[in-house]
Amino acid sequence: MRKQWSFIKGTRWLFICTLIVLWIAPTHAHAATYSSTIRSVVDGDTVHLNEPVLGSTKVRLLSMDAPETNYLGKSQGKYGEEAKIELKKLLPEGTPVTVETDQTVKDQYGRLLAYIHTDKLDINEEMVRLGYAIPYYIWPNMSHYKDYQSALQVAQNTGAGMWDPSDPLKEMPFEFRLRIGKRDPDKYVGNYETKKYVDPTQYNDVPIEQRVFFLKESDAKEAGYTREDGNGEQPNVLINEVLPNPESNTTKEFIELYNPSNQPMDLGGYIIDDIVQGGSSPHTIPEGTTLPAKGFFVWETFSYFNNNGDDVTLLAPDGKVIDSYHYRFSVKGASWARIPDGGEWGTAVVTTPTKGTKNQ
Known part of the structure; x- marks a missing residue:
């Protein structure tokens, strides 16, 4: 009887541990599309559905990132509110939508990760094009890279939303979350065009529209990226x-x-x-x-x-x-x-430029 009870206890603990792992780890699957309708808009990149998709009614719009309205009690002010207002205009309550998933179906919070389409628009792309969100690619979810890259260029060239030259957003949403959460960057960053990657703290070395974030360095290597410094030698220029x-x-x-x-x-x-x-x-x-x-x-x-x-x-x-x-x-x-010369890029502008001389 004791051996049987030990077996049952061990099996129970194995089952519980398995549930914990499944809850913590993002869920992966092949891309697919589903139909639903909009119940409400939470902020500039999150909505609630009336009809569940894969067991979830809360959707985090994929491959884009809008300014925060409430992160640990802090917000990015008018930029977050304007993004929320715009998403409400694009997705009024009851709007029929097509929900498109990618490789990663849910995040660690259980939210569905998806691209939202109406009969006329890719809503994720439209938010980027209007300047209310930036592209935010996390591998392996890369289905709409080229489209969102083009949308960002339109927003930047027209000075739309957060790119308004008279009042630009000075901190990207993920930078805001890192600062408020008192965390250091933890995702490796690849350049989609060059297929090189850098350490998490060097994300500014990669242009926004070419950034691909990797949760682990091994993911970057698996995707075919190599370290920016190659064999460790620094570029000559x-x-x-x-x-x-x-x-x-x-x-x-x-x-x-x-x-x-x-x-x-x-x-x-x-x-x-x-x-x-x-x-x-x-x-x-x-x-x-x-x-x-x-x-x-x-x-x-x-x-x-x-x-x-x-x-x-x-x-x-x-x-x-x-x-x-x-x-x-x-x-x-x-x-x-870069401060010092050839070092890391500064996080603030230099008010006294040092053209052709040593950076101080």
């Missing part, structure tokens, strides 16, 4: 400082490159651009241009970068991306810079 919004119309924007190595390098044929494989006016550095060891190269220009956020990209003559940076907003007369 880096984007080091950017001034996108000069003091006046008579002063120039600039991009500063830096050579962290002990050897000079030939910059001839290298290309400076804003959007990878999509920039309208790439600048090719003239042949014969040499970048000294531990030295700087500065390219000055007029009206090249957007004041309300843009990409800065450096490509090798063969088109390979050497370095890239994305700034979310600009301040007149201030620059974004």
Whole structure:
């Protein structure tokens, strides 16, 4: 009898542990579509359904992220409220919708993860296009990457919503959650275009529209990404400082490159651009241009970068991306810079730019 009771107890504990694991781990499945109607809108990226889908009525819109209205009792102010209001306009109560899932069906909170479609719109994409959300790709959910990437470019180019150059959102939703929750970044970040990834704290090295987040480093490797630093050698040239919004119309924007190595390098044929494989006016550095060891190269220009956020990209003559940076907003007369030279990008603008000299 004692042995039988021990067996029953052991089986019970195994069953309980299995339930716990299933509850904690995100649920994975193949993409599918379901029909339902909207009961209510919670915030800019969460809704309730009338008819359950896969046992859930609460849906977190997938691959996009809207400013917070209530995270640990804190909000992102008008940006979160405006996103919620817009989603209510797009999805009035009772709206028939198609609910499309991707590879990860539910998150750790039990919410369904999905793309919401009406008969005319991909609502997730529309929120990005209108500037009320940003793309937020977490692998392996990549079904609409190209569409949401294009939607973001439209929002940035038109200054819509959070990209309004006169009043831009200064902190991405995930950054806000990290700060309020007093947590460090914990997701590895890949560049969809280059298939390179960086450590969680280096997310700003990857432009927003090219970011793919990975819960584990092994996920990045499984997806075919390799570390940005490759074999550990540092690139011979880096984007080091950017001034996108000069003091006046008579002063120039600039991009500063830096050579962290002990050897000079030939910059001839290298290309400076804003959007990878999509920039309208790439600048090719003239042949014969040499970048000294531990030295700087500065390219000055007029009206090249957007004041309300843009990409800065450096490509090798063969088109390979050497370095890239994305700034979310600009301040007149201030620059974004690596501090120290060749180090991590600063989290705040530099009010006294140091064009062609050591960053302080």
